[in-house]
Amino acid sequence: MEFVTLTEQEFMDFASTYPQESFMQTTYLGHLKTHQGIKVHYVGVKEKGKIKAATLLEEHTLLLGRRSFYAPRGFLIDYHDVPLLSFFTKEIKAFAKARKGFRIIMDPNLIYRTRLSDGSIKELDDQDTEAFQNLINLGYRHFGFNQYLEAMQVRFAYRLLLDEPYEVKKEKFSKSTRKNMESSYKKGLIVKKGSIEDLPVMEELFESTARRKEFFFRDLAYYQEMYEYMHDLMTIYIAYLDPDIYLEHSKNLLKEEEKNYQEIVLKMQSNNVGAKLKAKKETSQHLVEKYKEEVEKANEFKKNYPKGRAIGCLLSLRSGSEYLTLTSGSLVEYHSFTPKYAMYDQHIKDAYKEGFKACNFYGISGNFEKENNPFYGVYEFKRGFGGEVIEYIGQFTLPVTFFNTIYDFLKKIIKH
Numbered sequence: 001m002e003f004v005t006l007t008e009q010e011f012m013d014f015a016s017t018y019p020q021e022s023f024m025q026t027t028y029l030g031h032l033k034t035h036q037g038i039k040v041h042y043v044g045v046k047e048k049g050k051i052k053a054a055t056l057l058e059e060h061t062l063l064l065g066r067r068s069f070y071a072p073r074g075f076l077i078d079y080h081d082v083p084l085l086s087f088f089t090k091e092i093k094a095f096a097k098a099r100k101g102f103r104i105i106m107d108p109n110l111i112y113r114t115r116l117s118d119g120s121i122k123e124l125d126d127q128d129t130e131a132f133q134n135l136i137n138l139g140y141r142h143f144g145f146n147q148y149l150e151a152m153q154v155r156f157a158y159r160l161l162l163d164e165p166y167e168v169k170k171e172k173f174s175k176s177t178r179k180n181m182e183s184s185y186k187k188g189l190i191v192k193k194g195s196i197e198d199l200p201v202m203e204e205l206f207e208s209t210a211r212r213k214e215f216f217f218r219d220l221a222y223y224q225e226m227y228e229y230m231h232d233l234m235t236i237y238i239a240y241l242d243p244d245i246y247l248e249h250s251k252n253l254l255k256e257e258e259k260n261y262q263e264i265v266l267k268m269q270s271n272n273v274g275a276k277l278k279a280k281k282e283t284s285q286h287l288v289e290k291y292k293e294e295v296e297k298a299n300e301f302k303k304n305y306p307k308g309r310a311i312g313c314l315l316s317l318r319s320g321s322e323y324l325t326l327t328s329g330s331l332v333e334y335h336s337f338t339p340k341y342a343m344y345d346q347h348i349k350d351a352y353k354e355g356f357k358a359c360n361f362y363g364i365s366g367n368f369e370k371e372n373n374p375f376y377g378v379y380e381f382k383r384g385f386g387g388e389v390i391e392y393i394g395q396f397t398l399p400v401t402f403f404n405t406i407y408d409f410l411k412k413i414i415k416h
Contacts, residue, residue, distance in 0.1 A: 001047045001084070003091030006054060011042040014051045015076055020109040021320030023233050024072035024153075025056050032229040033058055043095060045077075045088050053077035053088050055106075059099065063410070066403050069096045071106040073153065079110060079131035089138045093400050102403035107153045107395040109320075114159075115389035119368030119379075128393065135396055143395035147366035148375070151395040154363035158379065159322075160387035161358050162351060169348075169386060177341065177384035184342040188245030191346040194236030194313070199223050202236055202329075205313040209329035233319070237346055239312035239330070239339035243302035250298040254291035260284050312339030316347050322360040323351035344385065359387075366391070 006014075008027045015025050023029060030040040044054030055074035062068050077088055096104050113127035136142065143151050160169070170178065194202060203220040210217030227234065261284040268277055301309075312330035316323060325347060330339050344361075351359045361382040365375035368389075399405070 001045050001052065001087050003088070003095070004044060004046050006042040006044045006051070008042060010051065011044070011054055011056070014044065014054050015056075018054075018076045018320075020073075020076050022073040022109040023230070023317050023319040023324070025074050025076055025109070026233070027056075028230045028233055029072070030056050032225060035225060035229060041095075043092065045084065045091070052084055055092075057092075057104075059101075063407060065100060066407070067096070067099060067101045069101050069104045070152070071104065073109040074106050075108065079108065079128075079134055082134055085134055086138060089140075089398065093398065096400045102399070102401045102407060104398040104400060105152065105395065106398070107151065108393055110393045112391045112393040115391060117383055117386065117388055119366075119389050132393060140396040140398050143397070145366075145394060149363070149365075153392075153395070155392050155394050156364050156366045157390050157392070158361040158364050158382040158387060159358050159390050160348065160361065160385055162348075162356060166349060166352050172386040174384040174386075180338040180341040181345050184239075184338045187249055187337050188242040189311075189337055189339055189342045190240050190242050190245075190308070191342050192238050192240060194238045196224075196227055196231070198236055198238060198310075198313075199227060201238065201310045202313045202315065205310065205329035205331065206315075206327060207329070208331060212332055230317075233317050235316045235318075235347075235350065237314040237316065237343045238310050239314075239337075239343050240308045241301070241305075241311050241334065241337060242308050243298070243305055247295070247298040247302055250291065250294045254288065254295055257284060257287045257291055261288055311337060312343055314340070314343040314347060316350075318354075318356075319360065321357040323347065323354065323356040323358075324360040325362055340381065348385070359385075360390075361385070361387075364389070 008030070012027050015021055027042075030042070033040050039059040041057040041059065042054065043057060045052045054076050055071045057074070058070045058072070060068045060070065075088065075092075077085060079085060092104060095101075110128065110131060112132065113121070113125060115121055132142070146155055162169070173181075200220060203218070203223055207217050209215070261281070264277065264281045264284055268281065311334040312328070314328040315326045317326050318324075325344065328340055328343065348359055364379040364382060365373070367373050367375065368379065370376045370380075397404070
């Protein structure tokens with residue numbers, strides 16, 4: 001075996017067919033990182049001319065000119081093949097050391113175990129302890145089995161396997177999920193695919209949501225750069241509220257409820273009026289007033305936005321055999337239109353069309369309890385589509401020189 005620098009074409013030919021393939025281990029991301037001023041390497045192991053392992057490796061200059069290397073969702077290697085993993089580890093350490101590297105961080109696209117939809121561990125636990133122990137034995141230090149977003153990448157995600165037809169899967173969605181999907185379409189939501197011209201709208205919607213939830217968000221320049229280098233992997237879904245459908249739907253609701261109200265009034269004239277009938281009349285009267293207000297809102301919306309308005313956006317990425325939802329956002333004043341459900345539904349339908357094996361709804365926390373859990377809502381929404389929880393093996397650091405210990409010590413001092 002020999003450790004080699006790979007050409008971009010060699011790397012992509014290998015990575016694009018590897019089981020652990022991820023958008024983070026592509027030349028698309030490599031070109032974006034290079035544009036951002038980060039040095040990127042493509043290295044691997046060959047045996048008799050055939051590539052056995054590879055990784056995209058970022059080089060970051062930190063303290064005193066020392067460098068930290070990072071393989072996002074790498075390495076692409078068989079973690080159960082000890083001789084190969086041992087050789088690759090030894091050689092990549094030497095590669096980093098020759099470039100003043102003091103550590104290598106990696107977080108493989110390797111599932112440690114899958115869990116049931118409620119987060120509970122399956123009776124026949126399939127955790128990959130062998131791969132974990134192989135890394136520990138070779139000197140890698142595990143970040144820990146963290147539950148939240150403390151590491152560089154998410155450790156828990158929600159996944160929907162596309163192993164049955166769409167209509168069969170849809171029947172397994174929760175009742176509330178199906179109801180919200182159908183309701184969003186009836187109210188006038190239309191999901192369209194965006195282009196580079198829609199990036200300002202996307203950024204605005206993402207920022208609106210991030211500020212509301214006190215999350216971190218990116219600026220427009222970031223998404224413009226991302227689109228320039230990764231547009232082949234990206235799909236932008238934009239949920240538009242159609243003014244005509246919205247108005248027609250509101251009028252129909254009002255018309256139906258007014259009819260229902262009149263029928264109740266007629267019943268009250270010909271029957272003994274009991275508490276149950278009085279309650280029905282009161283409820284119907286309340287709904288009539290509510291739908292009248294909604295018709296007024298729909299008329300006002302049509303006046304202000306005659307061509308409709310973007311009220312939600314979802315950014316999806318093609319990532320190996322998975323179609324991944326990266327991030328989404330919506331306008332809080334249109335929350336009742338549930339745009340996220342319509343956009344996820346379109347994402348799932350497109351995943352089937354493009355032949356993906358799974359939809360990865362990406363990050364959730366590893367805390368599945370509702371109480372005192374700020375991330376529970378994200379998990380609950382994704383769980384509504386059925387599927388399962390996947391738990392990645394986590395983040396590892398491979399110390400290259402003693403400077404790694406010094407660096408960690410200095411970080412602790414600065415932190416406290």
